[in-house]
Amino acid sequence: TFCHIGDKGIKFLSRFCVKGQKATQLQQLNLRLIDITREGMKHVMSIITSSPSLRVLDVSGNTIGDDGISLYQNLNTLTELNIDQCGLSVEGAACIKKMLTQNTSLKTLHIGDNNIGDVGMGHIAEALEDNNTLTKLDVSGYGLSAKGAACIKKMLTQNTSLKTLDIGSNNIG
Numbered sequence: 001t002f003c004h005i006g007d008k009g010i011k012f013l014s015r016f017c018v019k020g021q022k023a024t025q026l027q028q029l030n031l032r033l034i035d036i037t038r039e040g041m042k043h044v045m046s047i048i049t050s051s052p053s054l055r056v057l058d059v060s061g062n063t064i065g066d067d068g069i070s071l072y073q074n075l076n077t078l079t080e081l082n083i084d085q086c087g088l089s090v091e092g093a094a095c096i097k098k099m100l101t102q103n104t105s106l107k108t109l110h111i112g113d114n115n116i117g118d119v120g121m122g123h124i125a126e127a128l129e130d131n132n133t134l135t136k137l138d139v140s141g142y143g144l145s146a147k148g149a150a151c152i153k154k155m156l157t158q159n160t161s162l163k164t165l166d167i168g169s170n171n172i173g
Helices: 006-019 038-049 065-070 090-102 117-128 146-158
Strands: 028-030 056-058 080-082 108-110 136-138 164-166
Touching: 006 038, 028 038, 038 065, 065 090, 090 117, 117 146
Parallel strands: 028 056, 056 080, 080 108, 108 136, 136 164
Antiparallel strands: none
8 A cells, every 4th residue: 555645744754753853763764655756855854864773764666856866965874775766867876876985884775767777877886886885786677778787797896795786677688
């Protein structure tokens, strides 16, 4: 079942969490398919900043777009982030690249089913060449071709931490 609380609902939830200090022990937050946009992501950030124990965030299936993901560039506490199907493009990939170069705790990243393509994969692969914390990456349904696969290949020759890579549902071959 889906709970379409939208931006107004997440705003209400953030007020509850932030003002009442109710989210201090929150470790996982699943906001999958709740119909939030970039505006709602501002309120999600309020919840995150008032939740020092939060490690897992799932905002997949929401139309947050590149502007919504840009809010996460300086977020360093999460160990798992799911932003599948969020309407991201090459600009969103550039934000993810910045996040991956700064974040030292993120271990799992799901960014499949976004229209990031080969250029976006190049951004992310470049960041992962030096990243030694990410162990799982999902870029399935990414719109990759052989060019994107070449970026992945180059990254894998330098990255020693990545253990799981999902590149399914791409047109690589």
